[in-house]
Amino acid sequence: MAPKNSRRPPRPGPLDPEDWSAFRAQGHRMLDDMIDYMAGIRDRPVWQPIPEETRRSLRVPPPQQPQDLSTVHAEFMESILPYATGNTHPGFMGWVHGGGNPAGMLGEMLAAGLNANLGGRDHMPIEVERQIARWMAALMGFPETASGLFVTGTSMANFLAVLIARGQALGAGVRRGGLLKKGTRLTAYTSEAAHGCIAQALDMSGIGIENLSIVAMDEMQRIRLDALEKAIAKDRAEGALPFLVVGTAGSVDVGAIDDLSGLADIASREKLWFHVDGAFGALGVLAPAVKPKLKGLERAQSIAFDFHKWGQVPYDAGFLLVRDGETHRATFAAPEAYLRRETRGLAAGSPWPCDFGPDLSRGFRALKTWFTLKVNGTDRLGEAIERTCAVARHLEARVRSEAALELLAPAQLNIVCFRYRASDEANAGIVADLHESGIAAPSTTTIGGRLAIRAAVVNHRTDFADVDALVEAAIRFGKAFEETS
Numbered sequence: 001m002a003p004k005n006s007r008r009p010p011r012p013g014p015l016d017p018e019d020w021s022a023f024r025a026q027g028h029r030m031l032d033d034m035i036d037y038m039a040g041i042r043d044r045p046v047w048q049p050i051p052e053e054t055r056r057s058l059r060v061p062p063p064q065q066p067q068d069l070s071t072v073h074a075e076f077m078e079s080i081l082p083y084a085t086g087n088t089h090p091g092f093m094g095w096v097h098g099g100g101n102p103a104g105m106l107g108e109m110l111a112a113g114l115n116a117n118l119g120g121r122d123h124m125p126i127e128v129e130r131q132i133a134r135w136m137a138a139l140m141g142f143p144e145t146a147s148g149l150f151v152t153g154t155s156m157a158n159f160l161a162v163l164i165a166r167g168q169a170l171g172a173g174v175r176r177g178g179l180l181k182k183g184t185r186l187t188a189y190t191s192e193a194a195h196g197c198i199a200q201a202l203d204m205s206g207i208g209i210e211n212l213s214i215v216a217m218d219e220m221q222r223i224r225l226d227a228l229e230k231a232i233a234k235d236r237a238e239g240a241l242p243f244l245v246v247g248t249a250g251s252v253d254v255g256a257i258d259d260l261s262g263l264a265d266i267a268s269r270e271k272l273w274f275h276v277d278g279a280f281g282a283l284g285v286l287a288p289a290v291k292p293k294l295k296g297l298e299r300a301q302s303i304a305f306d307f308h309k310w311g312q313v314p315y316d317a318g319f320l321l322v323r324d325g326e327t328h329r330a331t332f333a334a335p336e337a338y339l340r341r342e343t344r345g346l347a348a349g350s351p352w353p354c355d356f357g358p359d360l361s362r363g364f365r366a367l368k369t370w371f372t373l374k375v376n377g378t379d380r381l382g383e384a385i386e387r388t389c390a391v392a393r394h395l396e397a398r399v400r401s402e403a404a405l406e407l408l409a410p411a412q413l414n415i416v417c418f419r420y421r422a423s424d425e426a427n428a429g430i431v432a433d434l435h436e437s438g439i440a441a442p443s444t445t446t447i448g449g450r451l452a453i454r455a456a457v458v459n460h461r462t463d464f465a466d467v468d469a470l471v472e473a474a475i476r477f478g479k480a481f482e483e484t485s
């Protein structure tokens with residue numbers, strides 16, 4: 001028992017509440033409001049434009065004086081919550097956004113309370129992250145020696161993978177001497193369907209965007225293996241050192257999955273690092289109907305994916321899985337720091353997450369992911385993934401049955417692209433009308449040179465009726481556009 005100290009303040013620190021019971025009551029109200037928001041999401045518009053006045057209301061000088069928690073919360077409820085992206089809403093089908101889940105939200109709340117720093121040292125939160133890496137290795141067919149690391153998203157995970165592949169190709173010396181000292185031109189390969197962050201990763205790594213070959217794709221938007229082999233041979237003939245091929249498991253435009261086994265064969269023959277951008281698609285391993293399409297994923301050297309997309313974990317929760325954990329560590333660990341690590345006490349537990357990436361201070365993204373995986377179970381998460389594909393197939397059938405609409409890309413997975421039979425301008429207008437109506441939020445892309453309305457069903461809440469509503473509203477807005485022009 002600590003001795004009674006009459007001068008001891010009632011709170012641990014000056015930023016803690018003076019009245020914990022009032023704080024508790026207010027905290028419960030905030031939690032209730034958020035649970036009400038989630039439970040009633042269907043009754044709200046998907047998205048609504050931010051009124052100018054609301055936008056302006058935020059622009060005040062830095063808050064010098066304290067305000068009541070309840071006052072700030074009221075401002076959140078009035079000015080922020082109603083004007084969010086809308087990706088938790090079943091009508092959201094734009095880009096590739098996950099819907100989140102209530103258990104994940106509570107996990108995030110607990111993580112914020114714990115305020116753990118997962119850069120390093122010996123504590124249980126890091127064990128949670130390591131356990132998720134073990135689970136993912138098992139699910140994706142990687143060995144137990146694989147390493148895994150939470151990052152912001154797949155853009156960052158892809159970037160780390162490029163750095164690991166660079167070290168594998170040129171040796172650890174590249175970390176000190178840089179690319180120029182090596183005097184070798186490294187070349188990488190991916191397809192036209194690849195996400196823009198692959199080129200950005202080549203840029204940031206110092207290898208350069210021009211050293212990334214964008215290989216042609218087939219009619220299903222998969223990388224053409226013959227074209228890939230030709231590109232590699234051409235670069236070799238010119239004295240370059242091909243080092244990396246990036247396959248896509250779930251392309252952004254149409255949800256195409258490259259022939260991953262074919263890529264693995266070429267990579268092993270050509271001695272290239274085989275990385276898979278599985279941002280949303282890799283978690284398809286949880287769904288029995290999707291898993292066979294991912295054959296070959298287990299042969300990758302590294303996989304980047306997002307728990308915040310098909311995994312429905314609240315943002316952000318990107319992940320990098322690397323087959324050979326030692327190569328991964330050798331890319332980022334600072335030998336001086338690493339060798340001085342303690343073997344007992346809080347400063348033990350090496351290697352640390354900070355040895356596997358550039359971040360030193362790191363949050364506890366693993367906890368909301370752990371809650372999501374455990375509370376839902378991987379079977380139910382897999383069923384939710386399968387359902388998004390079924391909803392997309394239903395949308396495809398609806399589009400095929402409507403004379404006013406034209407299907408531009410069938411549902412290979414969970415993405416459907418179509419257009420109203422009118423100009424690009426009309427279709428862009430229809431999408432903006434859909435957003436502003438609050439009915440549905442698809443995005444757009446270009447397919448065969450024409451603007452497409454693109455519906456990516458990623459959110460577990462999106463149902464058959466939601467894509468029916470999208471189709472009906474798209475036709476209505478298309479007709480209205482024709483009448484006024």
Ligand SMILES: *Cc1c(COP(=O)(O)O)cnc(C)c1O
Nearest residue numbers: 096153154155195252279280306
């Ligand atoms: C979303 C996505 C990315 C980018 O991932 P972030 O988590 O947004 O950084 C990369 N590739 C593909 C195929 C994606 O769908």
